[in-house]
Amino acid sequence: MRIMILGGDGYLGWPTAMAFRCAGHDVLAIDNYFRRRIARETKSDALIPTPLLAERAAVFHQMTGQSIATVEGDCCDFEFLSRQFAEFAPEAVVHYAEQPSAPYSMMGFAEARNTLTNNLNATLNLIWAVLEHARDCHIIKLGTMGEYGTPNIDIEEGWIDIAHKGRREKFLYPRQGGSLYHTTKVMDTDLLWFYVRIYGLAVTDLMQGPVYGLSTEEADLHPALVPNFHYDDIFGTVVNRFLVQAVAGIPLTVYGKGGQTRGYLNLRDTLQCIALAAAHPAKKGELRILNQFTETFSINDLATRVQRVATGMGLRVDVQELDNPRKELEQHYYNPAHHGLIDLGLEPHFMTDEVVAAMIERVQAHRERIVVDRIMPRVRWK
């Protein structure tokens, strides 16, 4: 297949590009380094330096003999994106090209506008590039489990059948995100669903939970192929923050009561999910929504787990409760469905103690690069 990766420089984009290439597909990876730029602007550089796309592709070629095409450009530039679609004629496109940070989107007006403009224009441009140049192309869109929020009823896979006053109707599952970033992903879903039902596009929208891990078959081939690892308050996930705090010898910071529960998955499982979605495309006129995670943890679960494993490795680890910088429920019901990807064949890699230990070892190798003052929350939801 000819597969285009939008946001090919990202934490998920680059490993996805390598995995598809090694599975025998033609791959074009596109990025404008927007995330690198705003990471620099917010003093949130990744722990491990990673080369730009062309250099990564050159190393990948040395190691595997395989080529990944790369182009630097902005998916918010419709003429640019259209040209890529016209020339490459993809059969599938994976859309990761979004501003991915919730705290960034909450810093102020300029960051809110950047997030809204970037995310919605990239999605609109993608839709129209497909309509005009690759009508049969399967769109694989990365959404987030955060679109659903934490409702007091079971979370279904994208859709819900509502019985109301003696009648029934199937609807998109009602969504409400916890940050402007999450809200733009809700709006992306609105936009995609509209164009799917009017023009018969084929779209898979993957509601993904937080991803952890640095190791994939291809990323392990050479240090220059490692994915970005952010541990800062802006781009880092809670898992990465805890790993880095454990290594740096500072307390793991739990926001509020720590009962916030989410669905998590291993980077290797993200790659499996994307591959399964591409191999089993949505039908024309179908918005297929799959909840993409393998297990749920509360923040307290994660802190306990990292603390236990790190202590076993001879590190001294404390846990500290912090005033929550976000507005979110800290104790809540959470029972999201996630059978769709399992039905397609996903074989989960769970977060075992060995997996946690391996991540801690990777962080230890870069210990001297940890900048402690970019870990504590610099952005508040008020």
Added chain:
Amino acid sequence: MRIMILGGDGYLGWPTAMAFRCAGHDVLAIDNYFRRRIARETKSDALIPTPLLAERAAVFHQMTGQSIATVEGDCCDFEFLSRQFAEFAPEAVVHYAEQPSAPYSMMGFAEARNTLTNNLNATLNLIWAVLEHARDCHIIKLGTMGEYGTPNIDIEEGWIDIAHKGRREKFLYPRQGGSLYHTTKVMDTDLLWFYVRIYGLAVTDLMQGPVYGLSTEEADLHPALVPNFHYDDIFGTVVNRFLVQAVAGIPLTVYGKGGQTRGYLNLRDTLQCIALAAAHPAKKGELRILNQFTETFSINDLATRVQRVATGMGLRVDVQELDNPRKELEQHYYNPAHHGLIDLGLEPHFMTDEVVAAMIERVQAHRERIVVDRIMPRVRWK
């Protein structure tokens, strides 16, 4: 009260500005004439020429002795809009500043992008101008009944209580619009609801049906004060199209089976609704949603009604079924709630035969300006 009207040049914006001023409020009307520009570009000028805001305000002053402040500017320009909020310090703002045409939003990529960018940026800028300069300002936002689509269950007023697998939760009523324009209004609601629950804004979101009528207390004072009357396929509503077709002696064009049912209201009732919303503001942290219409009609109902009244006035009126240029259900369940505004005190002006006859007379006075070839649908949903 100090009331700011965004989109003050529009069909609803200008009558709203006059009505608030005559009720004793300070009024600032803002517009960048975006609708006039795209109406010209799409050969869809209004039936009756209307002067620009400053000239309308001058005529209004002559007739009433009252002043309406007007400013030409773009609500998508945050610095401009912020300055207006800082200087005028409104206690309420009415947000009409959106690209209002469903067919325009479906013409192609450029029009889709214009609609998405204009509508969402205006709403985001408004939210942030309030946050930064007028934190207590009540936002009165015009949504549309079209956000709900035509589901097979009763439409509630913005919210729905869902019972699911033995548990319950209250959600925003699930929305899916019938055009990109309607979809941007759904996205506006997502955006407003997010900022309401995080920052405690006070917002009234009015889900309005199609409005008809040219007559208000103030608009009747002078021909230069008349609202815009669009009858073309881009900006015209079905009511206006039928009125003009009846006067022009061409058949009333019913799209498809004509069973499409919507909630309609008289322009005088829009003014009442906005005044009631302003007099009874939403609470801080409340997104109050009200369904704004007074009676429901199918397209066939409207055609029959206009045909009957026009025939009684000596016109010869045929009805013709057209291939539907839109993708929409032509026979469907429709039972939307609309008690909120009645509870606040709305006294409806229904679409009586006298009201229809008066509108036909107004159109007859401008009969020579009717351009027949801008009535038939030029935009298709495919």
